[in-house]
Amino acid sequence: MLEYHEIDPFLSKCVRCGNCKAVFGLFEPSCPAGERFRFEGFYSSGKIWIARGLRDGVLDWQDPELVRKLFACTLCANCTQQCPMTVRDRIIEVFEALRAEAVRRNAGPLPGHRKLKDSVIQYRNPWMQPRRRRLHSLKDLGVKILGESTGATAPVLYFVGCTAALDPSLEPIVSGTVALLQKAQVEFGVLGEEEICCGSVMLRIGERDLARDLARRIQRQIARLGVETVVTSCAGCYKTLTQDYPHLAPLSARVVHASEFVLELLVRGRIEFDPSDPVRVTYHDPCHLGRHSGVYDPPRKLLEAVPGVRLIEMARSRENSWCCGAGGGVRSAFPEWALETSRTRVAEAEQTGADALVTACPFCLQNLAVGIQASGSRVRAYDLTALLAEKTRPKK
Amino acid sequence: MAESASTTLRAEKYRGLLAALQGIVGPEFVAADPATLYVYSQDLTENEARWPVGVVMPASAHEVQRIAEEANRHRVPLVPFAYGLNMGGLAIPAEEAVVVDLKRMRRILEVNEEDLYMIVEPGVTFGMIRAHLDRHHPGYRYSYPLAPPQTSALSNALMDGLNNLSMRHGAMSEWVNGLEVVLPNGELVRVGSSAIVDSWHARVPLPDLAGLFLGWQGATGIVTKGALQIWPAPPLRKRVFIACYDARTAYRILRDLCRKEIFDDLACVSWAPGKMLFGARGHLALCPGEPLLYVYGDLYAETPAHLKVKEQIFEEVLGRLRKEGCSIEDPLDVKDLVRINPNYEKLAEFPTTLDFLLDYGPGGMTWVGSYGPGSNWAEGAERCFSVLEETGFPPILVSRPMKGGHFWVLRFILHFDKRDPREVERVRDVLGRLADTLLDLNYIPYKPPLWAVKKIRERDRHGFFQLLERVKACLDPNGLFNPGRWGL
Numbered sequence: 001m002l003e004y005h006e007i008d009p010f011l012s013k014c015v016r017c018g019n020c021k022a023v024f025g026l027f028e029p030s031c032p033a034g035e036r037f038r039f040e041g042f043y044s045s046g047k048i049w050i051a052r053g054l055r056d057g058v059l060d061w062q063d064p065e066l067v068r069k070l071f072a073c074t075l076c077a078n079c080t081q082q083c084p085m086t087v088r089d090r091i092i093e094v095f096e097a098l099r100a101e102a103v104r105r106n107a108g109p110l111p112g113h114r115k116l117k118d119s120v121i122q123y124r125n126p127w128m129q130p131r132r133r134r135l136h137s138l139k140d141l142g143v144k145i146l147g148e149s150t151g152a153t154a155p156v157l158y159f160v161g162c163t164a165a166l167d168p169s170l171e172p173i174v175s176g177t178v179a180l181l182q183k184a185q186v187e188f189g190v191l192g193e194e195e196i197c198c199g200s201v202m203l204r205i206g207e208r209d210l211a212r213d214l215a216r217r218i219q220r221q222i223a224r225l226g227v228e229t230v231v232t233s234c235a236g237c238y239k240t241l242t243q244d245y246p247h248l249a250p251l252s253a254r255v256v257h258a259s260e261f262v263l264e265l266l267v268r269g270r271i272e273f274d275p276s277d278p279v280r281v282t283y284h285d286p287c288h289l290g291r292h293s294g295v296y297d298p299p300r301k302l303l304e305a306v307p308g309v310r311l312i313e314m315a316r317s318r319e320n321s322w323c324c325g326a327g328g329g330v331r332s333a334f335p336e337w338a339l340e341t342s343r344t345r346v347a348e349a350e351q352t353g354a355d356a357l358v359t360a361c362p363f364c365l366q367n368l369a370v371g372i373q374a375s376g377s378r379v380r381a382y383d384l385t386a387l388l389a390e391k392t393r394p395k396k
Numbered sequence: 397m398a399e400s401a402s403t404t405l406r407a408e409k410y411r412g413l414l415a416a417l418q419g420i421v422g423p424e425f426v427a428a429d430p431a432t433l434y435v436y437s438q439d440l441t442e443n444e445a446r447w448p449v450g451v452v453m454p455a456s457a458h459e460v461q462r463i464a465e466e467a468n469r470h471r472v473p474l475v476p477f478a479y480g481l482n483m484g485g486l487a488i489p490a491e492e493a494v495v496v497d498l499k500r501m502r503r504i505l506e507v508n509e510e511d512l513y514m515i516v517e518p519g520v521t522f523g524m525i526r527a528h529l530d531r532h533h534p535g536y537r538y539s540y541p542l543a544p545p546q547t548s549a550l551s552n553a554l555m556d557g558l559n560n561l562s563m564r565h566g567a568m569s570e571w572v573n574g575l576e577v578v579l580p581n582g583e584l585v586r587v588g589s590s591a592i593v594d595s596w597h598a599r600v601p602l603p604d605l606a607g608l609f610l611g612w613q614g615a616t617g618i619v620t621k622g623a624l625q626i627w628p629a630p631p632l633r634k635r636v637f638i639a640c641y642d643a644r645t646a647y648r649i650l651r652d653l654c655r656k657e658i659f660d661d662l663a664c665v666s667w668a669p670g671k672m673l674f675g676a677r678g679h680l681a682l683c684p685g686e687p688l689l690y691v692y693g694d695l696y697a698e699t700p701a702h703l704k705v706k707e708q709i710f711e712e713v714l715g716r717l718r719k720e721g722c723s724i725e726d727p728l729d730v731k732d733l734v735r736i737n738p739n740y741e742k743l744a745e746f747p748t749t750l751d752f753l754l755d756y757g758p759g760g761m762t763w764v765g766s767y768g769p770g771s772n773w774a775e776g777a778e779r780c781f782s783v784l785e786e787t788g789f790p791p792i793l794v795s796r797p798m799k800g801g802h803f804w805v806l807r808f809i810l811h812f813d814k815r816d817p818r819e820v821e822r823v824r825d826v827l828g829r830l831a832d833t834l835l836d837l838n839y840i841p842y843k844p845p846l847w848a849v850k851k852i853r854e855r856d857r858h859g860f861f862q863l864l865e866r867v868k869a870c871l872d873p874n875g876l877f878n879p880g881r882w883g884l
Contacts, residue, residue, distance in 0.1 A: 011759075012758050012759035012813070012814070012815060013755070013758070013759055014759065015440040015754050015759060015760075015761055016439070016440060016480060016481065017481055017544040017546070017749075017750070017754050018479060018480045018481045018521075018544055018546030018547065019544050019545070019546055019749050021480070021546045022521070022523055022524075022545070022546055024523075024545070024749060025527075026527055027521065027523030027524050027526060027527040027545060028527070037424075038425070038453055038497070038499055038500060039427050039432050039435075039451060039453070039497070040432070040435045040436060040480055040497075041427075041431050041432045041434075041435045043480075045480075046435045049434070049435050049438075050431045050434065050435060053430075053431065053434045058434060059430055059431055059434055060430065063429065063430055063431060065429035065430075065431055065432070066429070066430065066431035069431055069432075084544075084749040084750065084751030084754060084755060085751065085754065085755045086755055
């Protein structure tokens, strides 16, 4: 995580060679913002040059068009995979530092983001939902609620995440993850209504102070519970807890994504998959899980381990995956563009001939589902955990 | 803030034009905000920044025509911009102008295997062409530059670029079979066979009016479509590297191999980019006993026997040169080099990201590239190396014989810190010295920036620039298309 005053060494390096604009080798578009808006200032390289203009005092932070450009990015990090420069790994940190600076100067975030911030302040989640609403997705699952109110503890905490917990259409993610853990006889619990937003969306829209406050609260919660492992089925939470928290409020527990944890259970023989009817699936790499965290193989290994499941890759996959379009605060501020990006991904999934589009992030799933509906696609969207739970039985 | 404020004033002044452009392409494809203009006002080179008054992004030739009509109505110049990687300040307005970004026009309209051409729009990149041919026409190939793949293939051809098959088939302008062009008055015309018949197969036997647009840097028309030659892709390829210790030996190797017509590409880089390929940074120095230059070449063949014959001829040429006293190392297959150091992969296949060249300096990069006679090549390399050595720049040379050796390339690349005004001045001075040296040896800079045009013009003894002015005045009487280019 870079602070604004630290980004200068990275700005001069970009020569606007254009490599960030397309996936090398395939030469298909890589940048959702560039693909949507086309002007140079929307591509990753253009944003870096705009940052130079800000640094040199030639451009004005209070220019709303400039600020719009800084926020018109899903932070998908595809550019970091295509950029040939040694500073490429820091590009997203530069963009997040610019957004944080815009917020510090009261120039950002965008109007569409304000409700997210207000909701996090009021409800400790970005969905304008009361905290007790989190219990709905856990109802009848027989899962232990950890925390001060119950006095219960467990070595493993399932950190559900706001999106899966509060969007009723995503309840299969929660029930699926819980079912997998239960079938493997993992001793775990959830925080229930004491769970709060991890701060991911606040970090992406530049609201670092708020994110830091949330991080410190979660840090204290986890320390008090004595949890050894935090499992999350949300790619955004995973990225935030593993990569941003070391800079905000380091956690005492190890953090794993559900796909990694379930793969460990499979390898240790704690679960088995039932043979199922043949089904062709394609896997969408969530940006936060793939490019940001390097977790590409566990979801694929799990899918390939299910008898009857045939995994077919999309043309742009793994490091080169096309973003679902929702991240980086884009869906709140630019809903039409988010939908357009999702539809592009759905069309790519259709081209594989797959029956199911599987992902491992509730936010991706939400946006892809909207894209499927808008496209009238025959492809069905699944979260990995929900799909696996249907096909899992406990080890006898 | 001063520039932002003046941008606001300019936007006000050109409000009528910008509104008209919005009416043509839609509001979302016209921009005049400071952040957009700032990005379009400069490139990575030493050339001075200048803010356009707006940027417009057409999606069709028809829209370009209407934009040209509005430019005439408002007497505001237009500057074409293809895909975004610009060198030499060629897409920076020389005076108040609207940039016409052609990135939305990125269709490969046709690949005609039988007649060996493809029709592309200006926003089609080398990368797109490579992917398209590999996927749909695997038996055919285009030619790729030592440049990032996200560059416009048509712009490269229009500006006499040099690519990996240029050794055999000439500068990329020679690969153009025909063009569709919007003239400064908004008319749409074609040159080449497709102007007369329903085929883009050649520029002959008609008067070659493609010359009204090739090399003109957009000063006479905006090209909206072009037919570029494709060639059969032989199934076998072997890329070899040969180290040598002086420019005269490198010249002999390139010249003699070139004349045997066994290579599809023959080129040469100096030791400095070789070190950069291995990740060297900071001060580069040639160690005692290290090769000065690396010749590389591509042998293509239909069968293993065909390849073997070419390899035999290749070895015979090297053997003869050694007997004549040339110090030449044994050739290395690039596949072996890649095994030794995977970084060589970046030179094994085109297009390449070119990271080792781009990522070297603190963000500024420029070059003088020139075409001239082979007879002066070695002297040109030696004298320019001396200029670079005296001025403290590593000698980064990229070169090749063109069109079977009928003319040659000498291209020197410099990295510098754009933030340091003294460094920028120093680079300008060195570029000027290099250009003078090259012109003295009959090498003419290609894709020349404004400063290089002045130097070229000083050497005009036969009315060439007067003729350019007359052609420009005839086609663009209001001086609206990329004014200032070629000093016009």
